[in-house]
Amino acid sequence: MTILIDRPELGVEAGSDKIDNAENVMVLDGGFVVPQANSFGHTFRDYHVESERQQGVENFYRVNHINQTYDFVKRMREEYGKLNKMEMSIWECCELLNDVIDESDPDLDEPQIEHLLQTAEAIRKDFPDEDWLHLTGLIHDLGKVLLHPGFGELPQWATVGDTFPVGCAFDKSVVHYKYFEGNPDYHNPEYNTKYGVYSEGCGLNNVMLSWGHDDYMYLVAKENNTTLPPAALFIIRYHSFYALHKSGAYKHLMNEEDAENLKWLQIFNKYDLYSKSKVRVDVDKVKPYYLSLIEKVSATKHELCFRS
Numbered sequence: 001m002t003i004l005i006d007r008p009e010l011g012v013e014a015g016s017d018k019i020d021n022a023e024n025v026m027v028l029d030g031g032f033v034v035p036q037a038n039s040f041g042h043t044f045r046d047y048h049v050e051s052e053r054q055q056g057v058e059n060f061y062r063v064n065h066i067n068q069t070y071d072f073v074k075r076m077r078e079e080y081g082k083l084n085k086m087e088m089s090i091w092e093c094c095e096l097l098n099d100v101i102d103e104s105d106p107d108l109d110e111p112q113i114e115h116l117l118q119t120a121e122a123i124r125k126d127f128p129d130e131d132w133l134h135l136t137g138l139i140h141d142l143g144k145v146l147l148h149p150g151f152g153e154l155p156q157w158a159t160v161g162d163t164f165p166v167g168c169a170f171d172k173s174v175v176h177y178k179y180f181e182g183n184p185d186y187h188n189p190e191y192n193t194k195y196g197v198y199s200e201g202c203g204l205n206n207v208m209l210s211w212g213h214d215d216y217m218y219l220v221a222k223e224n225n226t227t228l229p230p231a232a233l234f235i236i237r238y239h240s241f242y243a244l245h246k247s248g249a250y251k252h253l254m255n256e257e258d259a260e261n262l263k264w265l266q267i268f269n270k271y272d273l274y275s276k277s278k279v280r281v282d283v284d285k286v287k288p289y290y291l292s293l294i295e296k297v298s299a300t301k302h303e304l305c306f307r308s
Contacts (some may be wrong), residue, residue, distance in 0.1 A: 058176060064157040065179035068167040068210040070191055076158070076211040081219055086150050090294045093142045093288070100144055116141055117281040122271040122289065135230040135269065135293045140239055143213030143220070163240040165208045165250055168196025173247035194252070203255040204238065214240050234261035235268045245269055 088096075120137035127133050146154045162175050169192050170180045185191040198207055199258045209215060216235035221228065243249040245265050254262070 051067060054149050060156060060161060060297060061176035062179045064161050066182040067157060067178065068166060069183060070208065072168050073208050073211045077215065079273060080216055083220065083223055091144070093145050096145050096148050107283055117283065119272050121281055121286065125292065131293055132228055132232055136228065136235050136268070138290055139217065140236050140272065141213060143217030146213060146216055159212050160238065162242045163212060163214055165207050165209055166244055167191050167208055168198055169194055170203060171243050171249040173243045173249045198253055200252050201255050202253055204253060204258045207253050209241060214238065216279065231261050231264040235265050237263055239268065239272055
């Protein structure tokens, strides 16, 4: 496996103005076209521009920030870490996401299976030999099955959205930071300092983040003894941790291994974010390739069991 850690920054940064020319694009090394505007004609991850989804997205983060407490996350990790209710194959879980729309996403209102395939196919264009990264793109959001009745039917605020550490002070770079004032931990001296219950360089593996699909999918992959490399598990677990990989917050909690894996996460993020599009992927055409990857990379051949 070839690891190209020194690969340069990819993509474009999100701004605040609407982009009139949605055809203006960038092309990455292997041919992946990066649009400068999202599906609604605005810059990516603009949470303040007036758009079709702005009000709903902001309300999502209000509820999310009030309810994601240290005690809540601890309880969710203990409950869902049991993985004792359902078993499904990876592709079956992909198909479950046909009916899921992420209410926290200002850039796309398509079913989540489209986003999974768009991400994986974009990565495949620029990293044709890194099949582990293709599969990571396909499964990184599969934890959103938590929204399905068979997996507990958790509310959106407990499943999707940007993640952030709990048990220490909330960083102002987190989207819609103002709503944390309604979170009990915001006023708790045990949890509202820079380090809180953690210590400098303790490693992100020892830090609890807000509960959602990222951590759940990480637990599923880990407990199923996946053969995906550590960088893949890091991507799955922290791809929604924008305060870290976009704003550089919370680096005082990282260790050396985190710093190395973060390089791959920052590469992955460009495809996760900028591949969102109204252009559909031909599922029947690409499905055989991804089924072959699932069999090749997953520890249990065609089955990576989802149990909630």
